[in-house]
Amino acid sequence: MRKINPKDFTMAKRGTSREINRQIILTLIRTHQPVSRADLSRLMDTNRANITLRVNELLDEGLVREGVQGNQKVRGRKPTFLYINSTKGLAIAVDIRASRTFLMVTDSIGNQIGEIVSFATKFEPQSFVESLAWQARKVLSDHGGLSACDGIGLVVPGMVDPRTGVVIKAPKLGWRNVALAELLEGEFGKIEIHLENSGRACAMSQIWSTKGDLPAHNDSVFVSISDGVGVGVVINGELVRGKHNTAGEFGHIPLSIDGPECSCGANGCWEAYISNVATLSRYFGRNTSRNQPLPLETVEFTIEDLIARARIGDSKALTALHSTARYLGLGLASVINATDPAYIYIGGEITEAWDLIEAQVREAVNERTLTRELGSVPIKIVPAVEHPRLRGAAALVTAPAFAAPKVA
Amino acid sequence: MRKINPKDFTMAKRGTSREINRQIILTLIRTHQPVSRADLSRLMDTNRANITLRVNELLDEGLVREGVQGNQKVRGRKPTFLYINSTKGLAIAVDIRASRTFLMVTDSIGNQIGEIVSFATKFEPQSFVESLAWQARKVLSDHGGLSACDGIGLVVPGMVDPRTGVVIKAPKLGWRNVALAELLEGEFGKIEIHLENSGRACAMSQIWSTKGDLPAHNDSVFVSISDGVGVGVVINGELVRGKHNTAGEFGHIPLSIDGPECSCGANGCWEAYISNVATLSRYFGRNTSRNQPLPLETVEFTIEDLIARARIGDSKALTALHSTARYLGLGLASVINATDPAYIYIGGEITEAWDLIEAQVREAVNERTLTRELGSVPIKIVPAVEHPRLRGAAALVTAPAFAAPKVA
DNA sequence: CCGATTTTGTAAAAACTATTAACATAATAC
DNA sequence: GTATTATGTTAATAGTTTTTACAAAATCGG
DSSP: OBOOOTTSOOOOOTTHHHHHHHHHHHHHHHHHOSEEHHHHHHHTTSOHHHHHHHHHHHHHHTSEEEEEEOOOSSSSOOOEEEEEOTTSOEEEEEEEOSSEEEEEEEOTTSOEEEEEEEEEOOSSHHHHHHHHHHHHHHHHGGGTOGGGEEEEEEEESSEEETTTTEEEEETTTTEEEEOHHHHHHHHHOSOEEEEEEHHHHHHHHHHTOOOTTSOOOSSEEEEEESSSEEEEEEETTEEOOOTTSOTTOGGGSBSBTTSOBOTTSSBSBHHHHHSHHHHHHHHTTOOOOTTSOOOGGGTTOOHHHHHHHHHTTOHHHHHHHHHHHHHHHHHHHHHHHHHOOSEEEEEEGGGGGHHHHHHHHHHHHHHHOSSHHHHTOOEEEEOGGGOHHHHHHHHHHHGGGGSOOOOO | OBOOOTTSOOOOOTTHHHHHHHHHHHHHHHHHOSEEHHHHHHHTTSOHHHHHHHHHHHHHHTSEEEEEEOOOSSSSOOOEEEEEOTTSOEEEEEEEOSSEEEEEEEOTTSOEEEEEEEEEOOSSHHHHHHHHHHHHHHHHGGGTOGGGEEEEEEEESSEEETTTTEEEEEGGGTEEEEOHHHHHHHHHOSOEEEEEEHHHHHHHHHHTOOOTTSOOOSSEEEEEESSSEEEEEEETTEEOOOTTSOTTOGGGSBSBTTSOBOTTSSBSBHHHHHSHHHHHHHHTTOOOOTTSOOOGGGTTOOHHHHHHHHHTTOHHHHHHHHHHHHHHHHHHHHHHHHHOOSEEEEEEGGGGGHHHHHHHHHHHHHHHOSSHHHHTOOEEEEOGGGOHHHHHHHHHHHGGGGSBOOOO
């Protein structure tokens, strides 16, 4: 039950019904394709005439295409299958990380086209943008060039303002109030630019996933664990952004307000217990405070190395992972108590050790969740090969075409 | 941007536009009354003809009434003012607390009618329901009896399932899986029954408040502090309920996982630091664990008494309040980081000491919020005289008539 | 007091949508 | 080869919003 905001509502106009049904049809084609007009009329519990009218409009606009005729074993005229015309508009997905920046091109429903390329991240914004533009042009040259492109979605490790296209704070890049969208327009011309932080982008990748086996979920949480902890919360099929675009910072709720210092300046944040750095520090016997950087000889040692050692019997490595697992579960319990989601998704390097830590995580979750039901929320691992950040970046560009119209 | 759920969507039918506009008009009359048809056409940026058609339907249905003619200082025909016909359906609001149960009757926009009555809460469900029915009949006898009543909204100190009308767990009442709605139907016959827990009901009271000075907010959080800590989160004008109707339990996120034991069984929950019992225990020099009940001679000593002592110079009382204030702020910071709301509302007895503790609360909030903007979220006190739980209970009954229709 | 002006509210016509009903199309079954 | 069945389209119908015109009711300026 939603309140109508008396200061910001949208009346139903003559074309509103049509727009609503059009978006529903697009969504259904996207999720059920291949699908016939008759299928759609059954799915939507309406008459075929209405479907025909709307579908023919979408065909005219080039958003939908007809494919082969279907084969069914019953008698009767064969259905004409419909597909999203996904070659129509491309999206450039960019994942900016501290060391390297990754770039992927997708079609208009977020399917990967070509290879993922990467280049060393340059911290100087102008030269970063130039590198990015050069790479994008190279990748796109095989696929119709920049003009075939609907927009660019960028995932930034930090805080962004999607409305203005400004990176507010990205400590790992040394960026502060960088007008990234403006810089990009200088290189790419008039093109849609979308910024998002990593946790929320990952959540987007799950909402808009087209993988058939994924259940229809409207409430979920994505927890992305790497150098920091990013969280994206989805409620009612919508990413929670908050008043200042900073909602979802569960990474900085405390496990203990007197705990180890966190990069945010406070003490005992969840992030300070479960980030990759925290796990590594635990392994090297340091306390996890940022005031005690890792010894120089270990800077090249990654969390993947630690997991590998745990697998070949390094008990100290396994202990470090188990500690992280426990803290991960304790923090997850807070997220679950607060949002009561249908699914939890977890991404990040540590998911590669999931078989080693799942039991500890689940035990800790159960320890602090308020009901048995809350404790048994499905936790799903999103492995790195699925590239949730890149897919989320692509969704920033491709999803709006399928979104529900704002009404009432 | 909301995703259309391919397994649970609502098509636009012939009557959908009309329904949308009808609800918008009802909402605008409710929030702007007295208001004329011409005013509405300006607010909605549409033609007067459309308004006339919809308003006349609402007049026929008896949901809206015409009032006096307005006086304006310009020339031209005087407008006919419209009002919600609030005498049409009444609501019974019930606030069940451990010691006493309060009961209020409201009109169809949640305005109080008559006096608030109360009776000692009986813990045996059947006799509780009988007492409640007797009181309700008595109060309603002056206002058309039960038949004039649209429904009953009940606020329960515990976990409920609004769908089935079952109180899942209410430790303070000793209730577990009590089919309250069913019992009530036995007494009241076929009447709408709505259950909600206290934190979420308080949030409802703010969403649906008709107080003119309240800003139009779509994202807010209500924190209700009494024996426990209840939290209601509003996102996009909608109360967050979660998959199992247990969302919003920020009361049990930890400040320190090794902290004092909480009534939920875990350690160091926010609630264990800031509930009234916690504050009182601190004053009496006990640790706040539930394993150490207050000494017998102090059971009649309430948080109000403590506040009174603090006001007349009892430094131990003031210290106890300041400790609570600090923990309140530290936990609020987590709520703010997680949800980035436009407003925070705080209710409960401790708000009577707000002038004594505001500075400490704000300081602690700033200490742990991630940005300056987050730290300066407006915190508004809702005093007990506004009866947020009762108003929320009434809203459970009255609000659906004004809610946005589910579409797409 | 009276006509010009302005605002409110209504009525009729127009434009557009969903819905219904009828029908053409294209396949299988027997 | 005809009956049957399912798909997709077309035309007619009913229910919206929107436009246009106008009646109703007030003020203003003489």
